[in-house]
Amino acid sequence: MYLKKLALAGAVSLSGMLMSTGAYAACAYENTVPLKSLSAGFEAWKAVTDAMAECGNFEAELDQEFRTKQPAAFAANPSLYQIGGVSNGTITPLLNAGTIRPLDDLVAKYGQNLAPNQLIRVDGKIMAVAMMVNTQHLMYREDIFNDLGIETPTSWDEVFAAAEKIKAAGVVDYAIGATMKSGWNLAQEFVNMYPGFGGQFFNGDNTTAVNSDAGIKALETMAKTLPYADPEVLVSDSTYVQQQFQQGKIAMSNLWASRGGAMNDANESSVVGKVKMAAAPVAMEGGAPATTLWWDGVVIAANISDEEADAAFRLVMEGMDEEMVKANNEAAIWLVGGYEPGPLAAGAIATATATPAAPPYPSTTQMGLLHTSLGNELPAFLTGERDAAATLVAIEESYTTAAKEAGILE
Amino acid sequence: MKFKTFFWFVAPSLFMMILFIAAPLISVFIQSFQITQPVMQQIEVETCTPGFLTQTCTTELKTVPVIDEATGKTQTTTAWVGLESYRNVLQMDKVWAAIGSGQFRDILQIDFWKALRFTLTFTLLTLPLVVGVGLAIALAVNNAAKSLRGPVIFISLLPFIITPVIGSLSIYWLFVGDGILTTTLERWTGQDIAMFAQSWTIELLMYFYRVWHVAPFAFVIFYAGLQTVNMDTLESAIIDGASRFERLRYVIVPHLMPLIVFIALIHLMDCYRVFEEIIGFRSEAHVISLQWLTFDFLTPDDAGNRAISRASASAMLTMIGIVILLILPLRRTWRDHKGGAH
Amino acid sequence: MSSKATAQPLSLKIASGAFLAFWCVLAAFPIFWIAVMSVKSPRDAFAASAWDVITGPVTQAAGNGLSVLDIVIGLAFLVYAVRWAFTGLPKLIAHLSPPAWIVLGWLVGAAVYAVVFVLLFFGLLPIILGAVNAIAGPLGTPILGLTTEHYVAVWGENAFYENFINSMIVTAGVVTVSLTVGTLAGYGLARSGSNLAFWLLILALIFRALPHSVLVAGYLPWFINSAEILRPIFGELSPTLYGQPWAVIAVLVAINQPFTIWMLRSFFQNIPSELDEAARVDGCSHFQAFRRVIMPVMWPGVITTGLFSFLLGYNDFLVTSLLLDAQNQTMVPAIAGYFNRETTTTDQVEAVAAAVSITAPLFLLVMVFQRQIVSGLTAGAVKG
DSSP states (O other): OHHHHHHHHHHHHHHHHHHHHTOOSSOSSOOOSOEEEEEOOSHHHHHHHHHHHTTSSEEEEEOTTHHHHHHHHHHSSSOSOSEEEEETTTHHHHHHHTOBOOOHHHHHHHOTTOOGGGEEEETTEEEEEEEEEEOEEEEEEHHHHHHTTOOOOOBHHHHHHHHHHHHHHTOSSEEEEOOOOTTHHHHHHHHHHHHHTTOOSBOTTSOBOOSSHHHHHHHHHHHHHGGGSOTTGGGOOHHHHHHHHHTTOEEEEEEEGGGGGGGGOTTTOSOTTTEEEEEOOBSSTTOOBSSOBEEEEEEEBSSSOHHHHHHHHHHHHHHTSHHHHHHTGGGSEEOSTTOOOOGGGHHHHHHHTOSSOOOBOOOSHHHHHHHHHHHHHHHHHHTTSSOHHHHHHHHHHHHHHHHHHHTSOO | OOHHHHHHHHHHHHHHHIIIIIHHHHHHHHHTTEEEEEOEEEEEEEEEEEOSSSEEEEEEEEEEEOBOTTTSSBOEEEEEOTTHHHHHHHOHHHHHHHHHHTOGGGGGGSHHHHHHHHHHHHHHHHHHHHHHHHHHHHHHHHHSOHHHHHHHHHHHHHHHHSOHHHHHHHHHHHHSTTOHHHHHHHHHHOSOOOTTSSHHHHHHHHHHHHHHHHHHHHHHHHHHHHTTOOHHHHHHHHHTTOOHHHHIIIIIHHHHHHHHHHHHHHHHHHHHTOOHHHHHTTOTTTOOOHHHHHHHHHSOOTTOOOOHHHHHHHHHHHHHHHHHHHHHHHHHHHHHHHHHOO | OOSGGGOOOHHHHHHHHHHHHHHHHHHHHHHHHHHHHHTSOHHHHTOSSHHHHHHOHHHHHTTOEEEHHHHHHHHHHHHHHHHHHHHHHHHHHHHHSOGGGHHHHHHHHHHHHHHHHHIIIIIIHHHHHHHHHHHSGGGGSEEEEOOOHHHHIIIIITOHHHHHHHHHHHHHHHHHHHHHHHHHHHHHHHHOOSHHHHHHHHHHHHHHHSOHHHHHHHHHHHHHHHHHHHHHHHGGGOOOOTTOHHHHHHHHHHHHHHHHHHHHHHHHHHSOHHHHHHHHHTTOOHHHHIIIIIHHHOHHHHHHHHHHHHHHHHHOOHHHHHHOOGGGOOHHHHHHGGGSTTOOHHHHHHHHHHHHHHHHHHHHHHHHHHHHHHHHIIIIIOOO
16 A cells, blocks of 8 residues: 555656656646746645646745845846745835836736736836735634524624623633734734724824824734633744634634635544635724735746746746636635635635725835834733833834834934 | 964865854944945835725835936945944833833843843753753763663754754644643643743743753763763772762762863853744744844845844844853863963 | 672662653653654644544544554564664674775665665555455454655655755765864864964854854845856856855855864864874874874764764754755755745644654664764863
């Protein structure tokens, strides 16, 4: 049995190597220009780069350090990579440094199948092509909610009311799962909640405006989660929350849409078919869902020859085609034609199409600095070392220091 | 040995150290007194981003760097700022305010002092533990039957040779959430235990991990040292009626003293750089270390910003700390050098 | 300590033995536990109850299980194989390889042994046991869930052998260069009594204390732009250092130099200087004396120091993760890649399987060189 499996694995890897070196299994043409890409490493990128590799002469680097490497590698001349995978956060340094090229003529040449909302325009020029969106949605255990007669919560107040009932019933370890790992994740929770209360991140002069009523409210709402959540919430990232969900330890969570598919994976999950998705809850009456919209997409380097850019874009279009989406339908909320939203995507789509709509993640240099300050200063509030007002002052100070160093503030 | 011969022997090693350690060190030193900023301008930008079905376009005032037409790179200015980066890291004004008002705990709210507190406690607490546990294992192994020694040395070395990233993860998994050791502890004590919910338990686990990881190194060196204990001295000590403990105290430990200094030296340096535990145990919310602070300054955010100047300042402060810590054990090396030169 | 006067009271013997047993459990348990996790389905691997992790009910339900018979025969085979590795193998290697090439003989011997072991244990044994189980009745029914699917996924689908080869290249480079450069410097420092030598040593120590994250982040822009920077000097031949294993080897060697020269220096100090002085009286230059007189006696210290270099090169994460690209990535950053922001539970168990795989060569290394480590250290590689 083992031998057979080993042989099979050998065959699979062998054919994998063949594919990347010369057999053009499912590609419409043969790529002759050597190309490389650098992107994050999650499931959707694996799907797209695998589809691109079918055309040959292509090496994909799915790297967890891509954030550090990408700006420098694209600034090199010639650029070390022709193709880059970015999100609306990580495109900013490339845009700022002018190391990615406008794609208008290439879209005109190869982009017949692109939908208009896939084109990321900056000042009228197409700078990136999006392939998927990501946002938070409310995942909940339908069986528990039915047993206890709880309606699907649409606001955070209702979430806490439901959590109270679930806690009283004692059916799961923790009523709410939260991705509050200190650093990026925790800051993102605040970035979701704060605009939900109508807060603005910055004033006109680039100083931060988080030290406000909305800021206090956002912090208080975050603190209200704690009694219902795992006491180790400050080390919980989305993988960990997803795992707890799969093990049936939590009843609901406002989690990334890309995490939905894992709930019905029988190999990992003991709650298959019991999890339903709804729109991310609103923070206040009549407000937008307390979350932000993200997209992931492709950019082409500026410091390469036009022939390479042409070949690179053609390859990207081949990778982001209907065939790839059909084969990986559950891997993401695709923007590419041919995507059929399953029940697990319902919550994310409801979030993205709500009125008023959740804002896109505001990707600017200032926001990057503020995100870091939030990630470093918020833990002290959640551990109880600092109250809400003092925390907001600390965030303001930390941001000001960083912004002065970065040349944003005088 | 003539200077020229000496030079040629050390030249390759010296060259590599200068190129890869000293040169970056000098540039870090210089950067800690400088701030390099891109030249910023405010422009109105229309950005269109996708929703699921439609696109949202917003026009807003954005602060973006100026790109030089000639080189195609962003324009930057570099200014000497003296000790400003050090001030930003140390935040002495807040420290003095805290001392003035008697609120000493407030000092530990400032990242640098928080990191320094942990780094120092970590270094100084694990040092005696590592030496003690290492020595205890070495004595116990030396005591064991000859046939057992091989396998026992092998098992003992495991925590030291295992890749640190993996070692710390394996311990993290045993304790996080309903990790099996936490569950076992809960069953014994009848209490709900969350090891990663408060700082003292996390710190405890970090001490435990470090001792677990480094004690084998101390052990194998002490064990080697024990093989060369002078039996004559030991036997004359027995004849003089020295008790077992006295023999340990007056014969064995003095014999191992140079090794203890060596271990202490290596341990001080490695511990002062403590970093893997912070990442491995995800303790950033509760405890941070000096190297983590530098690392955090250097890690770019989504927009690509990194606080190079403050990172340089914090790295230099870390260096100063380590030099102070090393002075004591190194004085001994200096004496040996003067006495034992050939 | 065999004389009567040093005979120990029973209580002390028991206490010492108990302490040692406790320590061995403590040392081995975390590693044993990740090994157990790596052969279970994701649900079992992260189950809350320790018993579930060990027995693996979900894994077993999926049709991957071991019967009593499998366990008994498998364990017997394992015990025999390990014992032979300590008794039969050394004899065979000593018999087959010429004395001068004993180290190489061991390397080849260990590799052949590993391949034969894998073939027998994972290839032949399951086939035989499968046939036996079918007719063994209750002894042949599975009771322990166990699956090798994660190992197959890691080594097959994810092509982990490429990372393994990269790790071997980097590690071999680090050990060779580090020792070559280090022995020369160590010898020079040991034989020079000048204050300059002392201050060089102190400087090296301070270099060793420098936080690595500072150094590494400093390299990245230079490495990426090296082709552009070096073009005026080397023209079109100028390489991009980023992603090159040899550039990473150079960095790791430099970072490791302080420790290497420190250890080798104390080792050389223990070799009486009369030895090479005698050679010099006979008309040898310093370098000739080093080659003819010192090199033959320095191996215990060099092997011990080499082992530490090996560990550094093999285990490094910070340098390799930042300075190597995907094609040349070594094993440790590849494993860390499983743990980024977007992983699933299956990824994590695969990472555990990869982690156990990369520990195996370390096991082998310590088994082979254990005696040399202790004797090398005893011979004075460390004297403070």
